[in-house]
Amino acid sequence: MMKHKIEAGMEVIGADGVHVGTVDRVVGDRIELKRRDSGDGTHKGHHHYIELGFVAGVEGPKVRLSANAEIAVTLEEERSGRPVDLG
Template identity: 80%
Template sequence: MSEQRIKEDMEIIGADGVHVGTVDRVVGNRIKLKQPDSGEGLHKGHHHYIELGFVAGVEGAKVRLSAVAAIAVTLEEERSGKPTGPAAEA
């Protein structure tokens, strides 16, 4: 997957076509999500990241992930690389 094809404001969708987030930019080997699409509760209001390894392809103005949306949101990471899901709270 060529990260040069991933651009700001592209929609990120799960393998099922459901909205996961919006690209802010690519940082290293991760996609930085725009803040409004980043988390709930304690995880709301700051950027989250998704590893480029989860990208299945770029289709027009959409970045399709290899996981369905419900799973993809559990793969999001904090800036530090720590997970945002239940594993982060354990």
């Protein structure tokens, strides 16, 4: 597993080389992206997570995912820390 090679500040890129985010830290089996670098504007200010299972490799200061950036962004799991209003 490459978990021990992933460090804060590393760039996360898709298989296509497109920027997905910046590592804030590794939490369990997920990469937490920095808030200021997460999302497309509608989700800014929230942490996003990417499962470590999507990591294809660590190349220098970059974490490369097995999916293209566009797909990886849809795989992110949002955790805002606030309850979700279902009604």
